[in-house]
Amino acid sequence: MPKMKTKSSAKKRFKMTATGKVKGGQAGKRHGMIKRTNKFLRDARGTTLLSAPDAKIIKGFMPYAR
Secondary structure (H helix, E strand, O other): OOOOOOOHHHHHHEEEOOOOOEEEEOOOOOOOHHHOOHHHHHHOOOEEEOOHHHHHHHHHHOOOOO
């Protein structure tokens, strides 16, 4: 059997944690920061864990991730 291919866009944007969860950048921070609250901007720093339905999709894109 040939190897399955990993989606290049997914491997650039997401990382897998040791427990198998998917880590990615926080959404909603590309533009329009003036209308966002300071609380949102503080909470949206760094990375976040994806929800279970979203993580399931990403895991399909990266078949050889843990």
